[in-house]
Amino acid sequence: MPSYPDFFIVGAPRCGTTFMYEYLSRHPQIFMSPAKEPQYFATDLDSGSYLDSLTFLRDRNRYLSLFEGAQPGQLTGEGSTWYLYSREAARNIKAANAEARIIIMLRDPVEMLYSLHGRRVYGGSEDLLNFGDALAAEEDRKRGLRMPARARNIQALFYRDVGRYTEQVQRYLDTFGQEQVQVIIFEEFRADPATAYRETLEFLGVDPTVVPDFEVVNAGAE
Secondary structure, three states: OOOOOOEEEOOOOOOOHHHHHHHHHOOOOEEEOOOOOOOOOOHHHOOOOHHHHOOOOOOHHHHHHOOOOOOOOOEEEEEOHHHOOOOOHHHHHHHHOOOOEEEEEEOOHHHHHHHHHHHHHHHOOOOOOOHHHHHHOHHHHHOOOOOOOOOOOHHHHOHHHHOOHHHHHHHHHHHHOHHHEEEEEHHHHHHOHHHHHHHHHHHHOOOOOOOOOOOOOOHHHO
16 A cells, blocks of 8 residues: 655645646656545545535545555655645644645735635535625624535635635644745746746755646636
């Protein structure tokens, strides 16, 4: 059975993690989980419902099997965007692999939340089509009211909390230490993907001269 991953792209959502996941997957020294977002370590966000079982992978053996395709010597990684928001994921990852490297991607929080709301509407986890209405509903939703009928990851409806990066990033710095955490700003990544990618390869300790074609990946989702 494979071991736990060597590194994690932990979010935030709507911040270019799909781009980074795809680019890293093309590096010959890296094997990325074929399921981009298993969300295995975000145990506090998983309500245990059937709908959440579609978002959160719960079985350890199934999770580890995602990395069976790695070749000897390859680094393994995955990218679950809700690990940053989760209060338990950093601790859970640390318990699984204390030497894990953490990649955090951040974006202007207003743009991130607006994009997140649109994506959740598209996916059926949000039924308030107007972003302002969704923000206004947060306090009711924290009391269990006005919930979408088929929402997954209910706590993601608390948009303002999702956008509070400071405490989320600090949690990873406190858990892993600064040397094991890399923070990437989405706007800088989008402006100069080659530099951000090279710095990420250096952070992971693989050959930084392997550079893919930086075509647009998942543009509609960002």
